[in-house]
Amino acid sequence: MRTFERRATRAALLLLVVVTAACSALRPNGRDAALRVGVSGDYPPFAVRAADGTYTGFDVEVARAYAAATGRQLELVPFRWPDLAGAIAAGTFDVAMSGVTVRGERLLVGRMTAAVARADAVLLARRGERPLRAVGRGRVAVNRGGHLERVARARLPHAELVVVDDNRSLPRLLASREVDGVVTDTLEAATFPLDFEIATTLARDRKAYWTAPGRDALAEDLDAWLLARERDGTLGRLRAAHLPGARVSELPPEIERVVDLAARRLMLMPQVAAAKRAAGLPIVDAAREAAVVAGAVERARAAGLDAGAAERLSRAQIGAARAVQEQDRGVAGASAPSLAAVRSGIDALDGALLRALVTARAAALPATGRPALAKALRRDADLPGFDEAHAGAIAAAIADVVRPAP
Numbered sequence: 499m500r501t502f503e504r505r506a507t508r509a510a511l512l513l514l515v516v517v518t519a520a521c522s523a524l525r526p527n528g529r530d531a532a533l534r535v536g537v538s539g540d541y542p543p544f545a546v547r548a549a550d551g552t553y554t555g556f557d558v559e560v561a562r563a564y565a566a567a568t569g570r571q572l573e574l575v576p577f578r579w580p581d582l583a584g585a586i587a588a589g590t591f592d593v594a595m596s597g598v599t600v601r602g603e604r605l606l607v608g609r610m611t612a613a614v615a616r617a618d619a620v621l622l623a624r625r626g627e628r629p630l631r632a633v634g635r636g637r638v639a640v641n642r643g644g645h646l647e648r649v650a651r652a653r654l655p656h657a658e659l660v661v662v663d664d665n666r667s668l669p670r671l672l673a674s675r676e677v678d679g680v681v682t683d684t685l686e687a688a689t690f691p692l693d694f695e696i697a698t699t700l701a702r703d704r705k706a707y708w709t710a711p712g713r714d715a716l717a718e719d720l721d722a723w724l725l726a727r728e729r730d731g732t733l734g735r736l737r738a739a740h741l742p743g744a745r746v747s748e749l750p751p752e753i754e755r756v757v758d759l760a761a762r763r764l765m766l767m768p769q770v771a772a773a774k775r776a777a778g779l780p781i782v783d784a785a786r787e788a789a790v791v792a793g794a795v796e797r798a799r800a801a802g803l804d805a806g807a808a809e810r811l812s813r814a815q816i817g818a819a820r821a822v823q824e825q826d827r828g829v830a831g832a833s834a835p836s837l838a839a840v841r842s843g844i845d846a847l848d849g850a851l852l853r854a855l856v857t858a859r860a861a862a863l864p865a866t867g868r869p870a871l872a873k874a875l876r877r878d879a880d881l882p883g884f885d886e887a888h889a890g891a892i893a894a895a896i897a898d899v900v901r902p903a904p
Contacts, residue, residue, distance in 0.1 A: 533570040535561045536577045536585060536594035540641075540665040542689040543740045544597030544705070547576070556740035557595040557707075560614065563732065564723055579665075580643025583607065586710050593716065594708040597686075599645040602765040604708060606835060606843045609717040610762075612724050612755050613704035614733065616745045616877075617683040619649045621697040622690075624672060636678030641665040645703070650681040653700045688743045702880045704758070725751055725857075748870055750861040752854070756896055757871060759851040761878030763815060766847070767822035768881075769840045774823070776834035781823045786841075787816050794848065801856050803899055808855075811895035818879075818888035825883030858900040868893045 537558065539547030545555040553574055565572035575591040586594060586608050600610055621638065638657040640650045650659055660677055662668065668680040669690040679697060687694070709717040727733045728751035737744050747754050774781060791812045798808030864870050871893035872886065879889075 531570065532573045533561070533565045533568070533593075534573045534575050534591040535565075536575050536582070536591040536596060537561075538579060538582075538596045538665070539576055541597045542666070542686055544685075545595070546666075556615070556736055557597060557705075559736055559740065560733070561595045563727070563736075564720060567723060568719070578643065578663075579641060582644070586708055589710040589712065592710055592713050593720065597705050598708045599703045600706050600762065600765070601645060601648075602762075602767075602769050603835070605762055605766060605847070606769065606839055608709045608711050609714065609846070611707040611709070611717060611721050612751075613706050613758050613878075614724065615685065615705040615737065615741055616747075617685040617703055617705065618699045619646055619681065619683050619701040619703055620687065620699050621654065621679050621681055622672065622687055622694045623679040623697045624675075625693045625695045627678075637676075638679045638681060639668055639671045639677040640681040641668070646681050646683070649700050654681070685741055685743055702877055704878065725755070747874065748864050748866070749874055750858075750864075752858040752861040753863065753871070753896075753900065754874070755854045756851065756858050756900065757874045758878055759847055759854055760815065760892055760896065761875060763844060763847045763851070764818055764822055764879040764881055764884055766840055766844055767819050768826045768828075769835050770819070770837070770844075771823040771826040772828055772834040773837035773840050775828065777837060779837070781820060790816065790848075794852075797849075797852050798855075798899070801852060803852075803855060803859075804901075807895055807898035807901075811892065811899055814888070814891035814895050818884055818892060821883035821885070821888060822881050823883075825881075855896075855899050859902055861900070863897060863900070868897050871896055 537545040537547070537553060539545055539553065541555075543555055544557045545553060546558075547553050558574070561574070562572055573591075577585050577590070577594070577596075582594060582598070583604070585591065597615075598604075598610075600613065604610065635656045636658065637660055638650060638654055639660040639662055640647050642661045642663050647659075647661060650657070657679075660671070662671070668682060669692050671677045672680050672690075672694065673692045681700065682690075683703060684696075687696075707720060709720070724733065749757065771781070791809060794812035795805050795809050799805045868890070872889040875889040875892055876884070876886065
């Protein structure tokens with residue numbers, strides 16, 4: 499080959515390497531690509547957009563810290579709550595970080611990180627106005643398109659709902675007596691500049707970061723970073739600054755993650771029940787249950803966990819799952835997911851739970867031990883049919899799995 503041809507070949511190869519590297523940097527999971535974070539901008543204290551276009555809030559600060567730690571440029575992408583699920587499915591942004599509530603149907607689209615905050619969905623009324631009587635059948639305002647509207651429709655069937663597009667208008671509507679009450683959560687309510695009282699608690703929720711489908715590497719990296727920031731106190735300091743009313747868990751973050759995942763598995767059971775009703779299938783599927791138990795034992799043994807304890811945990815989860823499915827009555831007009839899709843989501847959670855159990859072996863259970871685990875499970879899996887007996891069985895099995903080998 500002549501000299502100029504060799505040089506041309508080397509130049510072409512060099513150009514190919516440069517282009518390949520540049521394309522890699524632009525891939526959604528590439529650590530050098532811009533981190534596109536979806537924010538609503540209307541949800542204090544998580545993500546609020548000021549008139550000058552700047553953003554503040556707990557989740558905004560977490561996003562900035564994570565982007566800085568990974569050397570990525572942060573791009574905040576606004577969304578409307580009615581459009582959130584579609585934006586996640588379409589990959590409009592890499593991850594939503596805006597006070598997003600963990601819900602069963604959301605677990606089937608993308609992945610949700612470890613919970614970063616817990617709050618109660620509540621019905622607020624003006625103080626001293628007999629809220630249970632006045633609000634139960636009165637006018638109740640709620641933000642459109644998100645988790646809280648669904649909660650309001652399910653839990654307040656006799657109220658006249660006033661659905662608003664500006665979430666930040668809720669305290670004004672309540673103060674001006676345009677409505678008798680508003681549905682919000684305890685963390686947002688702490689930012690309201692008015693005197694109110696909680697008429698009733700509607701749901702116990704937790705907030706997490708929702709990654710788009712195909713962003714698995716991002717989800718795993720973000721989860722690992724969040725655990726490290728729980729351990730070094732960074733998230734605790736951000737909560738103290740932005741979420742002063744947030745509940746503090748008595749469990750170590752590694753074990754809290756195990757509880758969270760076990761509860762999420764149960765949160766998918768209404769989806770399972772709906773899929774089985776649509777397909778005309780019974781709740782009990784002995785073959786599927788046997789395969790789930792066998793798989794759990796095999797994976798636990800390969801991961802160095804106690805196989806017997808892992809089997810007890812799997813069977814306890816199945817017993818609780820049956821109970822939740824048996825109590826589920828569905829929602830009129832709701833479409834059922836495919837059973838295959840839900841089972842795929844369950845399998846993904848089971849894999850995440852196994853990894854969390856391995857990590858949790860390095861953490862010490864609190865002095866209250868199993869009762870603390872059972873209490874946390876009841877808090878995170880607030881579902882009809884999931885009772886203290888089921889929570890106790892799962893808690894005992896988790897304690898046995900994460901107990902370090904002698």
